[in-house]
Amino acid sequence: MDPSSSGIQEPFDLIRLSLSERVYVKLRGDRELTGILHAYDGHMNLILSDVEETILLVDVDNPTPNPATINVAKRKMEMLFVRGDGVILVSPPSR
Amino acid sequence: MLIFSVFKTLTDQQVVVELKNDLSITGTLKSVDQFLNIRLDNIKVLDEARHPHMMAVKNCFIRGSVVRYVQLPAEHVDTQLLEDATRRETTTQIKR
Numbered sequence: 001m002d003p004s005s006s007g008i009q010e011p012f013d014l015i016r017l018s019l020s021e022r023v024y025v026k027l028r029g030d031r032e033l034t035g036i037l038h039a040y041d042g043h044m045n046l047i048l049s050d051v052e053e054t055i056l057l058v059d060v061d062n063p064t065p066n067p068a069t070i071n072v073a074k075r076k077m078e079m080l081f082v083r084g085d086g087v088i089l090v091s092p093p094s095r
Numbered sequence: 096m097l098i099f100s101v102f103k104t105l106t107d108q109q110v111v112v113e114l115k116n117d118l119s120i121t122g123t124l125k126s127v128d129q130f131l132n133i134r135l136d137n138i139k140v141l142d143e144a145r146h147p148h149m150m151a152v153k154n155c156f157i158r159g160s161v162v163r164y165v166q167l168p169a170e171h172v173d174t175q176l177l178e179d180a181t182r183r184e185t186t187t188q189i190k191r
Contacts, residue, residue, distance in 0.1 A: 029115075039181045039184075079166065083160075
């Protein structure tokens with residue numbers, strides 16, 4: 001397929017086509033977000049709505065013998081600006 | 096530039112700024128610049144027990160680079176306008 005016909009010529013086009021769709025964002029510091037993408041810029045600063053954040057907390061002082069225990073903290077936010085320097089990847093909805 | 100404009104439209108609104116050191120500060124957005132440095136008035140630290148040294152601080156200037164998130168008032172954000180502006184800005188960048 002000719003890549004120009006699909007409107008994808010550069011990496012950012014994948015994000016542009018995800019506008020107003022729910023995206024998955026992986027961030028530094030073991031954080032993940034899903035939310036509806038409304039705006040972005042060249043720094044990958046993002047504005048998302050209806051956001052759910054997942055923080056992975058690896059408990060090093062865990063007294064249980066299983067060292068692989070990972071606690072997950074979740075929270076929701078209505079409208080969120082995400083600074084681009086923390087973004088590792090943005091993934092469009094899986095369809 | 097687009098995100099800068101968004102923040103300019105949100106001046107005098109209540110926002111929550113979460114910093115990379117996990118400090119969350121709520122306050123009135125007084126001004127913003129091109130680096131997304133932020134000035135907040137009437138600030139309150141969300142977890143005061145963990146950050147007692149911040150209790151006396153009433154307003155502050157936050158360097159843009161230390162910000163992780165800013166929680167915005169959803170009712171003051173026009174999402175359709177944002178998407179159109181983003182499409183416009185990104186396509187003009189390609190033509191350049």
